[in-house]
Amino acid sequence: MGRRAAYRGEQGLKKGQWTPEEDKILVKHIEKHGCGRWNTIPKHAGLRRCGKSCRLRWKNYLNPDIKRGPFTFEDEKLILQLQARLGNRWSTIATHLPGRTDNDIKNLWNSRVKKRSLLDLDDPTTEASPTTGVMSQWESATLEPEPRLPGETSADCDNFFDIWNSEIVESFTTTLAPWYESTSCQIPFSRTPSSSSSALVKSSTDSCGSKDVDMASCSSSSCTKDDDDFALQLLLDSPLIGGDDDIDMTFLEEKSDGKTQSPAVGF
């Protein structure tokens, strides 16, 4: 799969799809010499590519550390949470998903957002729903690059996860109750007592057309895609994330001793 047919760019540099031969040359060179100065690599390796292109090819495709295959539900949930917290800082988000590249995450996000915005357009009744606010904020987050948070470190992100794992899921169920009741839905998630991480369990009944699925007893591999999609959809639809503030989110700030900075999309 490639972006465009290979062609020669300026100065005889090749662009477009990488061939298996080029891949082999690049991998061999990096295995032997490491990836130091990308601009010198094509010259030394004998590739007619720019350094940038080599770097990208290695980083997004050839690097053996890259995890391939579809994202799990947990991965997607994590991305959702991180995006809500960090905005479109894909490289930062990628550091929390070992083996996943920022490009993969970006692609996943873009396809999800695209899907969602089309759904919203198709269904005018979503106008009054909290979902609309969520999506418009996500989309605006895409359009307006969030300013870098000065001095933010991965430790700050970890702090966020501590908060998330300890408090948010609980708050998720309690805070959302009024909304789900108002929409005749049952709260779709409850927290498993034994779970230390952010395990969410779909309730066994609901009035919104969900199926009876116990997410806790269901590994990502044994769950059907529909189930995963359904659960993710509910997260996406949650008014908790970025809604227009009928919901008190101050517990986040209190819990984090002021470390939690105001999020890109309204946490």
Add this chain to the structure above:
DNA sequence: AAAGTCTGCAACCGCCAAACT
């Protein structure tokens, strides 16, 4: 079976910041 449409994703582009001269 063919044509049209959709989706996933590899790769390019432009911008920015850090490092180097």
Add this chain to the structure above:
DNA sequence: GAGTTTGGCGGTTGCAGACTT
């Protein structure tokens, strides 16, 4: 300190395969 180079990032594009009609 100014100019240049390099690496990194996020946004976007468009091809190819999957799916639908």
